[in-house]
Each structure stands twice: as structure tokens, then as C-alpha cells.
Amino acid sequence: MGGFYGARLQQAGFEVHFLLHSDVQYVREHGIVIEGANRQLILGRVNAHASVDTIPPCDVVIVALKTTRNDLLPHLLAKPLAPNGVVLMLQNGLGVEAEAAAVVGEDRVLGGLCFICANKIGPGRILHLDYGDVMLGEYRADGAPGGITPRLEAIAEDFRAAQVPTTCAEDLLRSRWKKLVWNIPYNALSVILRTTTDRLMQNPDARALVESVMREVIAAAAACGKTIEEAFVRKMLDDTDRMKPYKTSMMLDFEAGRPMEIEALYARPLAASQAAGFPAPMIETLMRQLRFLGDSS
Amino acid sequence: MGGFYGARLQQAGFEVHFLLHSDVQYVREHGIVIEGANRQLILGRVNAHASVDTIPPCDVVIVALKTTRNDLLPHLLAKPLAPNGVVLMLQNGLGVEAEAAAVVGEDRVLGGLCFICANKIGPGRILHLDYGDVMLGEYRADGAPGGITPRLEAIAEDFRAAQVPTTCAEDLLRSRWKKLVWNIPYNALSVILRTTTDRLMQNPDARALVESVMREVIAAAAACGKTIEEAFVRKMLDDTDRMKPYKTSMMLDFEAGRPMEIEALYARPLAASQAAGFPAPMIETLMRQLRFLGDSS
Numbered sequence: 001m002g003g004f005y006g007a008r009l010q011q012a013g014f015e016v017h018f019l020l021h022s023d024v025q026y027v028r029e030h031g032i033v034i035e036g037a038n039r040q041l042i043l044g045r046v047n048a049h050a051s052v053d054t055i056p057p058c059d060v061v062i063v064a065l066k067t068t069r070n071d072l073l074p075h076l077l078a079k080p081l082a083p084n085g086v087v088l089m090l091q092n093g094l095g096v097e098a099e100a101a102a103v104v105g106e107d108r109v110l111g112g113l114c115f116i117c118a119n120k121i122g123p124g125r126i127l128h129l130d131y132g133d134v135m136l137g138e139y140r141a142d143g144a145p146g147g148i149t150p151r152l153e154a155i156a157e158d159f160r161a162a163q164v165p166t167t168c169a170e171d172l173l174r175s176r177w178k179k180l181v182w183n184i185p186y187n188a189l190s191v192i193l194r195t196t197t198d199r200l201m202q203n204p205d206a207r208a209l210v211e212s213v214m215r216e217v218i219a220a221a222a223a224c225g226k227t228i229e230e231a232f233v234r235k236m237l238d239d240t241d242r243m244k245p246y247k248t249s250m251m252l253d254f255e256a257g258r259p260m261e262i263e264a265l266y267a268r269p270l271a272a273s274q275a276a277g278f279p280a281p282m283i284e285t286l287m288r289q290l291r292f293l294g295d296s297s
Numbered sequence: 298m299g300g301f302y303g304a305r306l307q308q309a310g311f312e313v314h315f316l317l318h319s320d321v322q323y324v325r326e327h328g329i330v331i332e333g334a335n336r337q338l339i340l341g342r343v344n345a346h347a348s349v350d351t352i353p354p355c356d357v358v359i360v361a362l363k364t365t366r367n368d369l370l371p372h373l374l375a376k377p378l379a380p381n382g383v384v385l386m387l388q389n390g391l392g393v394e395a396e397a398a399a400v401v402g403e404d405r406v407l408g409g410l411c412f413i414c415a416n417k418i419g420p421g422r423i424l425h426l427d428y429g430d431v432m433l434g435e436y437r438a439d440g441a442p443g444g445i446t447p448r449l450e451a452i453a454e455d456f457r458a459a460q461v462p463t464t465c466a467e468d469l470l471r472s473r474w475k476k477l478v479w480n481i482p483y484n485a486l487s488v489i490l491r492t493t494t495d496r497l498m499q500n501p502d503a504r505a506l507v508e509s510v511m512r513e514v515i516a517a518a519a520a521c522g523k524t525i526e527e528a529f530v531r532k533m534l535d536d537t538d539r540m541k542p543y544k545t546s547m548m549l550d551f552e553a554g555r556p557m558e559i560e561a562l563y564a565r566p567l568a569a570s571q572a573a574g575f576p577a578p579m580i581e582t583l584m585r586q587l588r589f590l591g592d593s594s
Contacts, residue, residue, distance in 0.1 A: 189586075192489060192490075192586065193489075193586060193589050193590060193593075195589075195593070200589075203589050203592055203593070205585040205586075205589050205592075206585065206586075206589040208585060209582060209585035209586065209589075212578070212581065212582075212585075213582075216578070281509070281513070281579050281582075282579070282581075282582050284506070284509065284579075285506060285578075285579050285583075287502075288502040288503065288505060288506035288509075289486075289489065289490060289502075289503075289506070291500075291502035292490050292492075292497075292503040292506075293490060295500055295502070296490075296492070296500070
């Protein structure tokens with residue numbers, strides 16, 4: 001995610017600094033390549049950093065880390081953030097802005113969601129399969145809608161200038177729940193059943209289960225005060241039918257033996273739902289199955 | 298199951314005829330061996346049949362077939378059943394007596410449950426790992442308790458004479474639901490998570506999920522008018538903690554590429570629960586996951 005959106009922003013003329021935890025030497029020498037269906041974006045030279053210490057103060061710090069490494073945020077955010085800068089949490093799941101807010105303060109945190117099918121296929125090399133839209137929103141610790149502020153619109157404009165279709169969300173937390181309507185069924189079931197999105201859609205039982213889980217996520221969101229229209233289920237199913245066969249990022253993590261984003265994508269939504277009085281038994285089932293598989297792998 | 302209990306009955310002096318769908322030639326030549334922890338039961342000569350046509354009329358026809366082959370019942374039951382004989386359905390799940398009753402009539406069907414850990418390990422060779430008790434009950438098409446009849450007691454006595462600890466159930470359908478409290482979580486999760494009972498019990502999330510599923514099965518049973526006490530969950534967990542590491546029969550079927558007993562163990566209990574107004578989302582999740590895995594294997 002960081003490589004993809006950072007490359008687009010740099011291509012549009014913005015000064016971008018990439019912090020890499022691996023591949024830094026390779027990317028310094030060879031830059032970043034985004035392979036798309038009809039286009040290829042090649043950046044021969046990028047500012048690739050191995051440490052936050054060499055990054056100059058930034059107006060916007062985009063966090064595109066896996067949520068499983070959010071324990072690094074105190075270290076990562078303190079230094080590169082300019083005095084009036086903001087942090088943009090480009091991650092999935094719930095509770096990630098709170099983790100950044102604990103470091104830099106609630107009023108300096110924005111959130112973002114990426115609607116994209118893309119996978120890293122090598123050092124500095126990203127395969128862009130489908131979609132690419134971004135949605136941005138203001139964070140509020142109380143979960144209320146943060147509204148669309150000038151600073152939010154300004155960042156959205158920068159993304160648009162970088163040819164990233166970008167919208168602003170009145171209610172970031174509601175948007176996060178909406179994204180979970182897709183993420184919760186497909187990520188978990190692709191790992192648990194060791195399969196791809198297209199095969200889930202083709203099997204009548206997997207498809208019915210995806211739909212039931214989507215409805216449960218909408219019920220969980222409703223319990224938490226975030227209304228998602230029922231028709232959204234149909235739209236998510238249709239969108240996925242049109243997608244190319246896709247291995248979810250969680251399946252790639254699982255196959256590679258990396259930690260899965262169970263906490264942000266399952267445990268926190270489940271805890272929020274149960275605290276609001278809705279037990280969400282399907283989400284609980286998927287979460288516990290994922291944890292077993294993660295612990296056993 | 299058929300080999301195990303048939304061998305015990307023959308050993309006790311009863312005339313037993315075994316119908317085998319494979320291994321018949323081997324068993325005719327070598328008999329049946331039951332390997333136990335502390336004892337071995339060797340029957341050098343048994344009546345092994347390749348077809349129902351050679352079986353004489355029997356007072357009790359014990360059906361120990363996988364429920365996935367209950368489509369064979371019309372063919373299997375018509376011939377060997379003596380004019381006053383009864384059919385004993387020694388299978389797991391719901392609805393199996395109804396399948397026999399459709400062939401021989403409601404009043405000639407009994408049901409039974411086996412509490413045993415045993416696996417076939419070769420032709421005519423059975424490994425008896427743990428337990429071995431049997432519970433028998435009268436079938437009633439309306440699901441009401443059938444009570445303990447003289448013919449039920451007589452068959453129970455025969456099993457006891459064969460050193461099989463046997464009890465009679467007032468309410469067969471309630472006993473079937475109780476058995477599902479164990480079968481539904483362990484069979485499904487062992488297949489879906491590709492593991493054994495002991496590893497499920499050692500992992501905190503798998504263990505919590507087993508317990509949640511057990512409580513849902515009890516709620517489903519209650520919706521269907523069959524009350525199972527909450528303390529039964531504790532007993533099932535404790536029993537499983539004491540069991541030797543065990544691959545469930547469904548996991549063995551799955552690994553061997555054989556059909557799994559999804560219909561009798563999941564689809565029928567789920568349909569009964571939903572018809573009674575309780576949605577049973579965890580059972581639905583497990584059923585659909587199993588069906589996907591069964592269709593994909």
C-alpha cells in the first residue's frame with residue numbers, strides 16, 4: 001500500500017519519503033515499479049529510508065504498515081511528523097487511529113481506507129490487479145462523525161492529483177465498518193478454507209456463508225450505532241463477482257507464515273459489537289478459527 | 298462400528314452375520330481382530346457376506362453404515378430382516394431412523410448411539426482407542442420420547458452380555474441431540490482446522506469455540522423441545538480432556554477423500570433448529586465450511 005500510493009504521489013510531483021523495513025537497499029538502487037494491467041509506473045529514483053532518523057519533517061505521515069506492527073507507532077511517528085503535520089492511518093480494521101492518537105494526539109490523526117487489489121511481488125515491485133480508490137476521514141475518539149474538514153479535503157486533492165480516485169467520509173468509523181463487511185468474510189474464509197475469492201463465490205455454500213457473515217457485520221455495526229443499508233451486501237457480492245481471482249492479503253500473510261491482522265479486523269469489531277450487546281457468533285467463530293491457524297502455523 | 302460391536306456379540310455366543318462392502322474376501326479368510334490397549338479380540342471365523350442375498354433372516358439388523366450411504370437402505374433392509382425383526386440404526390446425527398422407517402415401518406425401528414473412539418486400521422482390523430458404551434432408544438416419528446420397551450431392554454441385555462456397557466434412553470431424540478453436543482464442534486473443527494481433539498483442547502481459542510458451539514447446540518435442542526442441562530458442556534469438555542489424542546471419523550473421511558456425514562450431523566440439526574425459530578449461526582458456519590471443503594477435495 002505504501003509503495004503503491006507513495007509512488008503515485010511522487011509521480012504527481014510531491015516530495016515523498018519511503019520508510020522500508022526490508023528491500024531498502026534494493027529500492028535505493030532500482031526504485032519502485034508498479035505493474036498494472038494496462039500501464040506500468042516506473043520510478044527509478046525514490047527517497048528510500050532505512051530509519052526514521054533520516055526522514056525530514058513531513059506534513060503528512062502515511063502509515064501503511066500492517067496493523068500487527070502498530071506496536072512500532074511510538075517509534076515511527078515521533079520523529080518524521082512536522083510540527084503542524086498529521087498522521088494518515090491507511091490501514092484496515094478498527095482502533096488503528098486510537099493507536100496513533102496515543103502517540104501524537106487525537107486532533108492530528110486522520111484515517112483512510114484503500115479499495116484496491118494489489119500484492120507485492122518482489123522487492124520494490126507491486127502488482128496492481130484491480131481498483132485503487134481511497135476514502136479519507138477525520139478521526140474522533142468518541143466515534144462520532146468527524147465531518148469533512150479543509151485539511152481532509154486538501155489531502156484528498158493531493159491524492160486526486162496523483163490519479164487516485166479519492167472521496168472524503170463524513171463518518172470514518174462507519175466507513176471502517178462498511179469496509180469490514182467485505183474484509184471480515186473474505187479474509188477469514190480465504191485463509192480457513194485455503195482458497196481465493198472467485199472460488200468462494202462459485203461454491204453455493206461458501207457464497208451463502210459470505211452473505212450471512214456480511215449481514216452479521218452489518219448487524220454488529222448497527223449495534224455500535226453505525227447504519228449500513230442492507231443493499232450494500234448485494235453491491236459487495238456483485239463487486240467481488242466482477243473481481244479477478246484474488247488471494248486476500250490475509251491469505252498471503254498466512255501462507256508466508258507472517259502474523260495475520262486478526263486483532264484489528266476481527267477481535268476489535270467483535271469486542272465492540274459484544275460491548276454493544278450483539279454477540280456476533282459468526283465473527284467469533286472466524287476469529288477463533290484464524291487464531292488457532294495462526295498459532296499452529 | 299459394525300465390525301467392533303458385531304465381533305463382541307459373536308464372542309458372547311450370538312449368531313452374527315457381517316455384511317461388508319469391501320474386505321469381504323480378506324475377512325472370510327482371516328476373520329476380525331480388535332486391537333485394544335490391554336486386550337485383543339481375535340475372531341478367526343466370521344460369517345462375512347458380500348451381499349444381502351446370502352444373509353438368513355435376522356431378529357435384529359444393526360445398521361452401522363456411514364449415513365452418507367443411507368440411500369442403500371431400501372436394498373439393504375428388505376431382505377435380511379426377519380418377519381418380527383427390528384432394525385437398529387447405530388449411526389450419528391438426526392433423521393436416520395426416519396430413513397429406515399420409510400423402508401420397514403415406524404414400529405420396527407430402534408436407534409442407538411455409540412460412545413467410542415475406534416478406527417479401522419486395516420481389512421478386518423479395528424483399533425479400539427477409548428470408551429465403547431452404547432445407548433439404545435425407541436424411535437417415534439413425532440419425536441416424542443419412545444420410552445423403554447421390553448424389546449429395547451432385551452437388545453440392551455444382549456449387548457451387555459457381549460461386554461458392551463449399554464443403557465436405554467427414554468427419549469432417543471434428546472439423546473441424539475446430546476451426542477451432537479460433542480459431534481458438531483469436534484468433527485467440524487477437526488476437519489476445518491485439520492487437527493486432532495487434543496490440539497483443539499490445548500489452544501485457548503479453539504477450546505473457547507468448542508464451548509461456544511456446544512452451547513449453541515444445546516440452544517438448538519431446546520428450540521426443538523429437547524432440554525439438555527448446561528452442566529453437560531463441562532462434562533463433555535472434561536471427557537475430551539481425558540481422551541487420548543483422537544482423529545475424528547469425519548477427519549479420517551476427509552483425509553481419505555470420502556464423503557463426510559454433513560447431512561445427518563449438521564444440515565438436519567440446523568434445519569430443525571431454524572424451523573423451530575433458532576438460527577444457530579455457528580452450526581451454519583461450520584456446515585457451510587465443511588460443504589466447501591467436501592466439494593473442493
